[in-house]
Amino acid sequence: MISNLHSLVECACARPESRLGLDFYREHILVVERFACRLAPILGARLDIVLPAALLHDLAAIEDFSRFAEHHELGAARATSILRELGLPEDHVLAASACVRRHVLPVAQGEGTAEEVCLSNADALAQMANPSYCLHYAREARALHFPAGRDWYLALVKHRWPRLHPAVADLARPHYLCALGACVDDRADSNP
Numbered sequence: 001m002i003s004n005l006h007s008l009v010e011c012a013c014a015r016p017e018s019r020l021g022l023d024f025y026r027e028h029i030l031v032v033e034r035f036a037c038r039l040a041p042i043l044g045a046r047l048d049i050v051l052p053a054a055l056l057h058d059l060a061a062i063e064d065f066s067r068f069a070e071h072h073e074l075g076a077a078r079a080t081s082i083l084r085e086l087g088l089p090e091d092h093v094l095a096a097s098a099c100v101r102r103h104v105l106p107v108a109q110g111e112g113t114a115e116e117v118c119l120s121n122a123d124a125l126a127q128m129a130n131p132s133y134c135l136h137y138a139r140e141a142r143a144l145h146f147p148a149g150r151d152w153y154l155a156l157v158k159h160r161w162p163r164l165h166p167a168v169a170d171l172a173r174p175h176y177l178c179a180l181g182a183c184v185d186d187r188a189d190s191n192p
């Protein structure tokens with residue numbers, strides 16, 4: 001089942017009409033999957049729910065970037081129909097699609113299921129851990145020139161950092177500091 005989902009998402013990224021492209025699959029989706037695997041035992045999340053959700057969480061944005069603002073809701077509906085078609089038990093389907101619906105910002109412990117906490121934290125961690133790709137994404141997908149893209153990325157990681165689960169924050173700290181470092185404006189330093 002997981003290999004079906006890998007193929008489905010990779011093919012969706014590879015389609016010429018996808019604004020995100022194959023780089024998004026390799027540099028974001030697979031990174032989120034790896035962090036979800038790492039966080040699941042720490043957070044007590046079930047991998048059989050988190051992994052399908054990790055692979056499908058951005059599918060709606062991959063398929064139609066123009067509706068990015070709704071991609072979590074559209075993605076939850078897509079995940080529901082895909083996972084039902086693959087024959088997953090209904091409670092797994094609903095739990096995974098709820099993860100997709102809530103992945104955009106880190107869900108605090110006690111405010112969602114362990115799987116929702118896991119995926120939403122893994123997504124934020126993946127953004128912090130891959131600044132070079134995120135800056136590329138800002139340019140290619142969001143059409144932001146470098147200073148605007150850098151400011152967008154800086155605001156994004158700063159917004160998510162205080163919302164991370166405490167156990168995840170320990171793991172994320174070096175990545176967060178690295179992301180901040182990638183956004184240093186050298187011109188400000190050279191013009192006191």
Ligand SMILES: [Fe+2]
Binds near residue numbers: 028032057058123
């Ligand atoms: Fe994501």
